Amino acid sequence: MYPFPLNPDYVDWSIHYPKYFVNSEKQVSNMEIFCNTQQYPIQYEQIVSEKLNGRERNVDFVDVGCGFGGLLFNLGKEFPDKLSMGLEIRGKLVDYIGEKIRAFRVEQDQCHNICVLRTNAMRHFLQYYRKNSVEKLFFGFPDPHFKAKNFRRRIINFGFLSEYAYALKKGGRLYAITDVPDLHAWHVEKISEHSQFRVLSEKELKDDKAYKLIFNSSEESKKVDRHNCSKYAIVAERI
Template structure:
């Protein structure tokens, strides 16, 4: 059977959504209430989460390269989420799923403490205006959440084509006790490091526009 071509143009939506606007998103009362069988063929919790997965290029590629892991993308835009879901079904990727929700607020409702081994924050909305910077997905308050969700030696991956935002995110993460940056040698041994810079729709666009993508990997150490 020939797979149909899912046209992205039918699912276009503006790049930035208001994370504080209530818009018919998934809000589980607690992690135990999430029906993971509705997201993955193998009914188990995800190990990897891609926050703000966009049109899902990275999400699907990571799932294909890690068949033993369930990979969940989180996206707040309804049309974009519908596109990713349709593409996952079309490509028959059993361990990839997407959830429409507000990651800035509801991560503890979705995931249990120590559940995740990888968190990806790739090309997030920079929120340049000062009054909107409370909506940044990497901030002091969110670091508490990421620490809670990651298991010991779990990794946090960041990537952006905005150098000022990259410097800001690195400073925020390093200020939170427990997260340690990987060395260049350690990052280059991680196959996901290359992917966060090259295998996203945003990375391809950034490469065309500026040729620069700034990426970093951090590992959490828990006592």
């Protein structure tokens, strides 16, 4: 098991983005990483200063189920003024990404605007992110859970969409991409039915750099290319 905060007031963003959040009591060095794993643990024991817990500055982009971090690293490069965060439940992958981020920070003075965290987003998403705080949410090639009895476990369903809508800013965007046609149809149905989202047209996405990235940045998207399979994406705006 791994710890989780009681609510966003307990999250110290300075340990994830030390270049952007200055902790006067303890400045985190580039050699330190905190990923909420056994190797790089985090404790959420007390309420954190408002300068550090997201009340003054927020995480902008969240990649839910970030895998090996391909999209996360590309978001950091393409949007250098935004703070991007990857969420992943598999501890070894989180350690791998965290160590890679640390190497870039130490050796090349890069990747200060990205971080990774181990958590179960289906259980603890709103314990990290405040209302109307996130600009973009990404769901890349999520588990399709093919059996009907497991549809409730799909990361995009009506209940979870309400949580995502709570965290997204008005005008913020939700991106979902898959190589499974049936799952894409599910995404379209559930998002279209939700009153707080509006599905965007291809014309509305022509200048969206993030939309282009979801097709070719992640390791999973490249795997789909190697198998010569199709990709299906939907983008919706928080209204």
